[in-house]
Amino acid sequence: MMEHCCGLLTAKKEPVPLKSVEVELEVRDHVATVVSTLTYENKEDKPIEAVFVFPLPGDAAVCHFSATIGQTQIVAEVKEKQEAREDYDDALSSGQQAFLLEESEQSPDIFSLSVGSLPPGESASIRLEYVTELAVQADDGLRFCLPAVLNPRYQPQGSKGASVQVTSVPASLVPYSLSFSARVSSPRPVSKVESNCSLDPLQYLNTEQTQATVKLASGHKFDRDVEVLIYYKDAHQPTAVVEAGQASAKPGSLMGDPVVMLSLYPEFPKAVMSSVASCGEFVLLLDRSGSMDSRMNNSECRETRISSARDTLLLLLKSLPMGCYFNIYSFGSDYEHIFPESVEYSQMTMETALEKVEQMGADLGGTQILKPLKHIYSKSCIPGQPRQLFVFTDGEVGNTKEVISLVKKNSGSHRCFSFGIGEGASSALVNGLAKEGGGHAQFITGTDRMQPKVMQSLRFALQPAVEDVSVTWDLPKGVSATVLSPPITALFQGQRSLVYAQLTGQSSEAAEGGVTVKYSLAGHPSQSQLHFALRPAEDTGLTVHRLAARTLIRSLEMEKSDLTGQHDDGVKKKVVEVSVQSGVSSAFTAFIAVNKGDGKAIQGPLVRRDVPTGRFTMTCSTPHLIVCRAMPMRSAHGASRSQPHLLKGKMGKPAKPHGKQMQLSEPQRMTKKSSDAGLRLKGCSVDMCLPEQTRDPLLQLVSLQKASGCWVLDPDLAAALGKTSEEVENTKPASVFRELWATILALIWLHGFKKDAQEEWELLAMKAASWVRAQKAACVAECVEAGNDVLGCYVQKGDLGL
Structure with a gap:
């Protein structure tokens, strides 16, 4: 066996199979369908296996995967993960082409695509389709993010599974191109579309301006996440979409019955919302890992993530009400807290906290968020002071599901508001913390300022808590609703709540259904109602069914799992059943496609190439390494595949080391505490500190x-x-x-x-x-x-x- 490692030595022209990425986005109201086409080309003189690790939105439902080689198209099917891996191994061992797409069991926003036995000179085109809900921002914009970066995730020592191995290069050297286009349609006019990247002008397709297209301007370097914000007029109208079941599916099954998606926007009385709570225990948890020393964006601005976080904590501390309690934790490889227990907010405690905040740097090493969370939850809640947890992180962790499970376990004692800072923040982590903690998630990317987004969440935290939420259905006789979404635990003024339900039974086409959301606000009972036609909408494909299946799968994956992510066999079996039936990915299944072709085996030894992923970096640090490992030589006549493919060690089977393997971890940043002491002002590092007068x-x-x-x-x-x-x-x-x-x-x-x-x-x-x-x-x-x-x-x- 041989091994090849190289740094930023592109002059060696090591062949990289991925040539281009083409993304088509279709947005219907607040739901998006994304089709990505990845084109590979083998320029080597021997067959290769290419492995590409890439991020997707954490709540995406991958629902189609196919490959085209020459004139032949093969469509993948969803199978139980181990079965899919064995089929993939068997295909490669017998000299057939095969494709495997699998989701990480630790973090649902990381996928691995293996392209196997691509002959010399051959091209392969991979088509990947997923559906996702678009999150509502504080300014009513709907946010879509195409992640361009997958930072190496920090894996705590002693945790189960190996860290995801990521081949990483500066984005400017990523050797594949990106094209991106979007089509938007809605019952309401599209008022504008904005992006952190240059867009061609918005083109309206009708006079009502309810349909529009937009494209990414040519020359995009793919050096950042592509973030698109879509704005509608009258965005806060509640809606319901009823989608017909799949004709070929069995009636009574999830895919065979109609599914309704409710989008609810509760409106609270102004008199209640104008009041601000004067109580609460505010626990602020700040990421101080080395990556927080990166700049906020790749403009000329010298502001770093950690300096922006310090300014934000200043605003937060000044805005807290008298009579509340607070504490500030910071974490990296270990964690610190300003006070042993949360303290009452006063001039003295505020000044003590601010002095500590001014000294905070990105100097605590890795990103171990689980330990400080456990410590916070071990503290008893203060009677009459509802706990509000604010988490600030750039989201580079490898044990995402373990962290979210802990928040879910403690969701009855607090609300969690999360903030993803900078490019590459894990959407699965940031959204998962807020969703399971009954709070609200915000992302700060590009030229966004952190402060207004955090203050928006503080306003939510100071709103009267909505309690005793219940959803009741009013349906014609013979029709029943099975709710597929987890119970609604949090409602915020102007924020959307989505509910999916399977409708079983028959009704006339003219029949109407209704749903009532009841809740208690500031001790007063309130309710919101929505009526909708039961006749299915036309031309919706199976988008709503797939999102409903994704919602059910995620709920089941969280169900009965302990903090190590272990599930009982019954839950796992149900997840696999729903995943296979709906064709939607899960942690326990994978997409597998095998091209049996003309039956001829591909000749020659098979080598493996890890495809570099762009890494967004704006700090001067050591070059990120490209790690290319050759596969052990493999016979085209059925010899066993001895090298475990990417993520196998992470997903339950220990990966066997083959020689020295390099594994990327978060860059360690050295701080010269003594020699730099005279060059620091109030704890700020030199490169990010402004003179006091400016x-x-x-x-x-x-x-x-x-x-x-x-x-x-x-x-x-x-x-x-x-x-x-x-x-x-x-x-x-x-x-x-x-x-x-x-x-x-x-x-x-x-x-x-x-x-x-x-x-x-x-x-x-x-x-x-x-x-x-x-x-x-x-x-x-x-x-x-x-x-x-x-x-x-x-x-x-x-x-x-x-």
């Missing part, structure tokens, strides 16, 4: 606010407002005490100069306005008028919430 004026002003909500009249405040001490001191109305004058000046400045960033400071301004009102001063109107004169603004007293 700090963002908004953050400068926010940093001066007291925990109670007020500001103090001093030279620092004057500087933050862009004035001299004399200008703010000498214009103070005589009857006004200093803190009141300072606080009104700060509020006027925020409203007058930072209106575009209101999402970031709105909560702390509400706290300041509440403090002003509590002073019951008679001279507020005079102060506002004088403050406008000093700052050159025209803000009305009513605008300040006074």
